[in-house]
Structure formats: C-alpha cells, structure tokens
Amino acid sequence: MSARVFGHIAGYDEGSLFDSRRQLSEVGIHRPTMAGISGTPNEGADSIVVSGGYEDDDDQGDEIVYTGHGGRDPNTFQQTSDQLLERGNAALAYSCINGLPVRVVRGAARASVFAPAQGYRYEGLYRVDDYWHDQGHAGFLVWRFRLCKMERLSLLPTVLFDTQGQTAGETRRQQITYQRIIRDTQQGREIKALYDYRCQGCETRLVGSAGPYAEAAHIRPLGRPHNGPDSRENLLCLCPNHHVLLDYGGFAITDSLTILGSNRKLIVKQEHRISVEHIRYHRTHYAVQQ
Numbered sequence: 348m349s350a351r352v353f354g355h356i357a358g359y360d361e362g363s364l365f366d367s368r369r370q371l372s373e374v375g376i377h378r379p380t381m382a383g384i385s386g387t388p389n390e391g392a393d394s395i396v397v398s399g400g401y402e403d404d405d406d407q408g409d410e411i412v413y414t415g416h417g418g419r420d421p422n423t424f425q426q427t428s429d430q431l432l433e434r435g436n437a438a439l440a441y442s443c444i445n446g447l448p449v450r451v452v453r454g455a456a457r458a459s460v461f462a463p464a465q466g467y468r469y470e471g472l473y474r475v476d477d478y479w480h481d482q483g484h485a486g487f488l489v490w491r492f493r494l495c496k497m498e499r500l501s502l503l504p505t506v507l508f509d510t511q512g513q514t515a516g517e518t519r520r521q522q523i524t525y526q527r528i529i530r531d532t533q534q535g536r537e538i539k540a541l542y543d544y545r546c547q548g549c550e551t552r553l554v555g556s557a558g559p560y561a562e563a564a565h566i567r568p569l570g571r572p573h574n575g576p577d578s579r580e581n582l583l584c585l586c587p588n589h590h591v592l593l594d595y596g597g598f599a600i601t602d603s604l605t606i607l608g609s610n611r612k613l614i615v616k617q618e619h620r621i622s623v624e625h626i627r628y629h630r631t632h633y634a635v636q637q
Contacts (some may be wrong), residue, residue: 351386353393353447354472361471364463365452368396376469377452383546384416384435391447392438392475394468395494399456405572406459408496411451411473412572414483415490426485436490443475444595448497463464469546472497477568477594479632493572535563538582538619547590547614548598564588566600567625573632583613599634600626607634 357377363376371377377394378385386392394477395413397406405412415436418428430439442449451470456462473494483489521564544559545552553560567575575581585593592598599607602623607630615621 351390351393353391354450356450359469361469363469365467365469368467371396371452371467376450382416384438384441386435386438388434388437389440390438391442391445392435392449393447393449394452395439396452396454397456397459397462398454399421399458399462406453406461407571408461410496410571411494413439413492413494415492418487426483426487426489429488430480430490432480432490439475439492440478440490440595441492443478443492443543446474448472448474448496451494470496479596483631532563532577534577534579534582538563538579538584541616541619542584542614545584545587545614546586547583548585548592550614551586555587561585562587564590564593566593566621567628568594573628575625575628580620581625583621593633596633596635599630601630602626 348409365371368380372380383396385394417430420427451473453462454467476495477493487601539561544561561584564583566581604613
C-alpha cells in the first residue's frame with residue numbers, strides 16, 4: 348500500500364538542501380528522479396522541481412509560472428510539439444481545482460536569482476492558483492500553471508492519499524484546505540446588482556437567509572501574466588457553478604455572446620457592454636472546446 352503526501356515532509360524544513368534528485372526521492376520530498384512533476388491525474392500533484400528546464404518558465408520567488416511537461420525533443424530539449432493536459436499536467440490541474448498544496452523544490456539554475464548555487468533546495472508549500480494554455484516561445488501550445496507561496500503554518504495538516512483504497516471496516520479522514528479567492532470590488536457589486544444576483548449563464552438566482560448571492564467573475568483574469576482589468580466590460584454576474592466552470596475551462600463564450608457548445612445566449616443587459624477582446628482572450632487560453 349502506497350501513500351501520496353500532500354504537505355510538508357516531517358523532519359525537513361523550508362530551506363533544506365539536497366545534493367541530488369535521488370536524495371530528494373529517498374526522503375520523500377520529490378519522488379521521481381527524472382520527472383519534474385510528481386503526481387497523477389486522479390490524485391493530484393504533490394511536488395514539482397523548478398530548475399529552468401523550460402524556456403517558458405517564469406520564476407518570481409513567491410509566484411511561479413511553471414510550464415507543464417511534454418512536447419520537447421529529448422536530445423535538444425527544444426519544444427517541438429504541443430503539450431497535452433495529461434499525466435503530470437492533469438495532476439497539477441487537479442491540485443488547482445481541489446486546493447491541494449504542492450511542495451516546490453528549486454534546482455540550481457543560472458537563469459534564476461531564486462535558485463540555490465548548487466544542488467536542490469526545498470522551498471515550502473505553494474498552491475496552484477490558476478492554469479491555462481498558451482503559445483510558448485517556440486510557437487507550440489504549452490500548459491502553464493501559476494503557483495503562489497502559502498504562508499508557513501505550523502498547524503497545516505499533512506494529507507495522506509491512500510492509492511489502494513480504504514481498508515474494510517476502517518474509516519479514513521482527509522483534511523484538505525480548499526482555497527478559492529472571491530474578490531468583492533465596487534465594480535463587481537454593481538454588476539451583481541445590475542442583474543439582481545441572477546446568473547448570466549443559467550438565470551439561477553440563489554437566495555439564502557442573509558439575502559441573494561452571486562459572484563462577480565472576471566473574464567480575463569486579474570494579475571500577472573493575464574493583467575485583466577477590474578472593469579464592467581471584463582465582469583460577469585455568475586452563480587458559483589458557472590464561475591468555477593469559467594475559471595477552469597468548462598464554460599466559454601463566442602464573439603456573438605453564445606455559450607460555446609450550446610445554442611444558449613449569455614444573458615446581457617443593454618447597459619452592460621462586454622469586451623469581445625476579453626472574451627477572445629479567455630476562450631483562447633481556457634476553453635477546452637474550440
């Protein structure tokens with residue numbers, strides 16, 4: 348019976364140094380001795396190694412835009428074909444959707460000021476904040492994952508995933524911290540009020556004991572590297588289900604404001620102008636259906 352650990356490995360603090368990938372594997376910080384991503388599509392990714400191996404990586408310390416695997420020539424290490432959302436890439440996407448922490452290890456790399464001078468250094472826990480596909484420097488499709496540093500919490504639970512299933516008669520408990528940022532700005536509040544908290548995707552209006560509830564969703568995400576604006580033309584009023592689908596590529600919109608893959612039109616009030624530029628950006632980078 349094997350277990351995948353999501354969280355810190357006991358006995359190894361942030362800043363711990365290692366001479367080789369084999370040593371990382373032996374102590375359990377990062378199990379694979381070759382692959383940069385440890386995990387499976389059905390469990391999630393528990394660790395990655397950042398070593399500057401992909402030209403599309405962008406390491407800014409507490410925030411890393413990490414390029415997925417695949418599509419490289421094994422001899423030249425140049426990108427020669429598109430990457431697919433499979434294996435380790437699908438594992439990182441699973442960790443994003445399910446809020447699983449990822450151990451990050453940096454390897455010596457001349458291109459990064461954050462890398463150790465030699466060997467490997469454990470950098471602590473990051474969360475996968477976002478993932479999307481993009482055209483890389485070599486012109487091929489690559490999957491990119493934005494990882495943000497999690498605060499060091501002494502009480503952060505270590506999560507065990509039993510890959511063999513639950514033993515008969517035994518109850519296992521998993522404690523998982525799920526993090527999804529819901530931004531509440533003045534612009535967002537205005538959009539929700541404009542639609543009376545009714546989802547533009549499905550017309551659902553949720554009402555709880557404290558009143559109606561909806562979420563203001565940015566079509567082109569805020570923050571680096573997307574740099575979407577917090578403006579009405581970049582906002583939608585959505586129910587939580589459609590907000591999650593928008594963020595994770597299950598819901599996209601055509602230039603004519605039809606929901607991709609259906610004949611249903613997005614609900615849009617006359618006084619709400621939606622930017623086609625932002626719609627195209629989202630569709631290009633997030634939509635699974637094209």
